[in-house]
Amino acid sequence: MALLKYDPSASVFSPGGLASDSLSKLAPQLESARDEVLADVELFHSGGETPPAKQPLDAGFIDLPERLLAELKESGSASQLARIGAAADRLAGAADRVVVLGIGGSYMGARALLEACCHPYYNELSRSARHGRPRMYFEGNNVDNDASQGLVDLLHREHPATQVEDRWAISVISKSGGTIETAVAFRIFLRELEQACGADAEQLAQLIVPVTGPSGKLFELSQRLGCPDVFEIPDGVGGRFSVFTAVGLLPAAILGLDVEELLAGAAVMNDHFRSAPVGENAVLDYVGVGHLMEQDHGAVTRILSTWGKGLEAAGLWYDQLLAESLGKQEHGALPLTVVNTRDLHSRGQQHQEGRRDKLITNLIVEQWGREPLSIGRSDRNEDQLNELADKTLPEVMNAAIAGTNKAYAEDRRPTADLTLKRLDEYHMGQLLQMLMLATVVEGRLIGINPYGQPGVEAYKKHMNEFLRG
Numbered sequence: 001m002a003l004l005k006y007d008p009s010a011s012v013f014s015p016g017g018l019a020s021d022s023l024s025k026l027a028p029q030l031e032s033a034r035d036e037v038l039a040d041v042e043l044f045h046s047g048g049e050t051p052p053a054k055q056p057l058d059a060g061f062i063d064l065p066e067r068l069l070a071e072l073k074e075s076g077s078a079s080q081l082a083r084i085g086a087a088a089d090r091l092a093g094a095a096d097r098v099v100v101l102g103i104g105g106s107y108m109g110a111r112a113l114l115e116a117c118c119h120p121y122y123n124e125l126s127r128s129a130r131h132g133r134p135r136m137y138f139e140g141n142n143v144d145n146d147a148s149q150g151l152v153d154l155l156h157r158e159h160p161a162t163q164v165e166d167r168w169a170i171s172v173i174s175k176s177g178g179t180i181e182t183a184v185a186f187r188i189f190l191r192e193l194e195q196a197c198g199a200d201a202e203q204l205a206q207l208i209v210p211v212t213g214p215s216g217k218l219f220e221l222s223q224r225l226g227c228p229d230v231f232e233i234p235d236g237v238g239g240r241f242s243v244f245t246a247v248g249l250l251p252a253a254i255l256g257l258d259v260e261e262l263l264a265g266a267a268v269m270n271d272h273f274r275s276a277p278v279g280e281n282a283v284l285d286y287v288g289v290g291h292l293m294e295q296d297h298g299a300v301t302r303i304l305s306t307w308g309k310g311l312e313a314a315g316l317w318y319d320q321l322l323a324e325s326l327g328k329q330e331h332g333a334l335p336l337t338v339v340n341t342r343d344l345h346s347r348g349q350q351h352q353e354g355r356r357d358k359l360i361t362n363l364i365v366e367q368w369g370r371e372p373l374s375i376g377r378s379d380r381n382e383d384q385l386n387e388l389a390d391k392t393l394p395e396v397m398n399a400a401i402a403g404t405n406k407a408y409a410e411d412r413r414p415t416a417d418l419t420l421k422r423l424d425e426y427h428m429g430q431l432l433q434m435l436m437l438a439t440v441v442e443g444r445l446i447g448i449n450p451y452g453q454p455g456v457e458a459y460k461k462h463m464n465e466f467l468r469g
């Protein structure tokens with residue numbers, strides 16, 4: 001199975017970019033940042049006191065994929081993964097729509113997995129085309145009046161719901177259990193679900209699967225409701241690093257995705273990260289190039305240029321990861337995801353001719369999931385496409401990638417390539433783990449604690465003051 005490839009040689013090292021030996025010169029610092037990240041894992045597991053300078057220390061995500069897979073092997077049906085799988089199958093058998101309530105790190109990973117690994121129009125497919133798995137909607141990530149009611153309109157079909165197609169369920173996800181957006185949405189959607197279930201409190205409890213910390217308001221509410229399955233978000237795993245806990249794995253399993261493959265991909269990335277030298281290490285090279293471009297060339301904007309639609313949500317997940325982890329103490333690059341070729345017609349102009357403050361990383365998938373679609377020949381050749389009749393969409397895409405890279409290179413606009421073999425669970429596992437590792441390595445490299453998000457508290461405090469008077 002192929003490992004994702006990071007290749008900055010396209011134009012990062014061309015004139016106007018980095019000197020060809022700059023990455024190797026940075027190697028000692030990169031290796032020591034890696035050592036620190038790995039030592040953080042040891043420190044976290046040691047159970048000892050975390051020094052104040054290291055707090056908070058949410059390094060528990062790093063070896064989580066290996067730990068979950070090992071536990072599955074050892075404990076079988078009693079393991080966390082087996083429990084997640086069983087709850088997901090139970091829910092899939094009971095309901096045809098699942099509303100996932102959560103915000104920030106408590107939903108963006110799940111959404112990324114859905115968009116990358118499921119049919120592009122998944123929710124529009126029939127139940128059989130979805131292999132009996134439920135549709136999935138995301139709410140609780142805003143307090144949008146019309147969007148919330150729009151979803152309620154969609155959910156209510158038959159009262160009382162007699163068949164699986166008419167039933168819906170909720171998975172409410174919040175580590176703290178007190179985030180206002182998610183809590184408000186849960187109150188509203190719980191009321192609606194209660195109505196849909198009539199007086200059947202047992203059915204109601206069965207149709208709610210909470211994922212939360214070991215204590216807190218949501219945990220207490222789950223106990224009160226008597227939900228049969230409640231999943232705990234382990235200590236030492238921060239929200240935006242939690243995609244490989246039940247936060248991401250439960251929705252993935254509900255969709256019928258192969259969560260073991262996802263974790264296997266992440267574990268392979270860990271092995272690579274631990275052992276490969278600078279120059280061959282996707283994580284360290286990615287960090288090094290981003291850091292050097294920012295430090296030496298003012299490239300404070302990092303564009304993740306995804307080619308194709310399936311990776312947009314992964315890009316948005318990464319925007320949050322980088323922004324919340326490193327946007328501290330007046331540091332941290334600005335992450336920005338674009339989806340091409342779409343955004344060549346919106347942001348492309350600026351990337352080609354705007355300020356020279358950008359590093360563009362192409363995120364490319366080598367093999368499409370479906371057979372190449374040809375443009376085809378037509379009697380109506382007014383569009384003059386017959387000369388391209390034998391070309392396929394992947395060929396058009398490849399020409400767009402090559403053409404854009406060439407245009408950037410001609411104007412000394414640095415680009416690098418991050419290539420995945422396929423868009424599936426295994427390669428998504430690699431990608432998500434690579435980006436999480438890169439984020440914490442960069443934090444250690446520049447002396448910023450990547451964990452915690454103290455800056456988010458200010459808006460919450462003032463919002464509460466305005467709300468509660």
Ligand code: PA5
Nearest residue numbers: 104105106174175176179239240
């Ligand atoms: O990365 C983080 O920790 C945040 O983005 C959280 O995921 C987000 O604020 C939601 O928090 P909670 O899961 O406590 O509702």
